[in-house]
Amino acid sequence: xxxxxxxxxxxxMVYGFAMAExxxxxAQNVRHVELRSYWTxxxxxxxxxxELQQLRALKQKLNLSxxxxxxxxxxxxxxxxxxxxxxxxxLIDLIQNMEQLNPTGYVLHLGPNPPTx
Numbered sequence: 001x002x003x004x005x006x007x008x009x010x011x012x013m014v015y016g017f018a019m020a021e022x023x024x025x026x027a028q029n030v031r032h033v034e035l036r037s038y039w040t041x042x043x044x045x046x047x048x049x050x051e052l053q054q055l056r057a058l059k060q061k062l063n064l065s066x067x068x069x070x071x072x073x074x075x076x077x078x079x080x081x082x083x084x085x086x087x088x089x090x091l092i093d094l095i096q097n098m099e100q101l102n103p104t105g106y107v108l109h110l111g112p113n114p115p116t117x
Contacts, residue, residue: 017045020054027062034107037094039071046093052100059101068098072109 013036015025026033035055038045047055059066071094074087095106 019045019047020051020058023055023058023062023064027058027064031063032065032067032104034067034069035098035101035103036069037071039073039090044071046097052097056101066101066103067105067107068095068101068103069107070094070109075109077110 013022015022019035023033055066058064070091074091076084076087079087091108098106
């Protein structure tokens with residue numbers, strides 16, 4: 001039962017790269033899953049329409065809350081202006097698609113910066 005599960009989350013790349021498989025397995029131990037997304041110019045794991053439908057159904061069936069970990073490679077701080085524009089578009093597209101899952105939030109990495117202290 002969900003009431004007996006700890007209020008703790010896990011990233012959805014514990015059991016390989018398939019988000020749906022991770023949701024199913026992690027739901028046995030946690031109530032919140034952070035969907036970990038990645039992106040390179042060659043490959044990404046942004047869910048397609050069918051995958052989003054499957055994730056939405058699993059979220060409801062397993063009574064989970066979700067958040068989205070945006071790809072750290074889409075670094076808005078270190079990128080050149082033209083690359084920043086591309087990265088912003090990719091992030092907006094991903095966020096708009098993931099909104100179907102009603103996530104509790106998003107994690108965005110801004111990249112390494114010089115210390116401010």
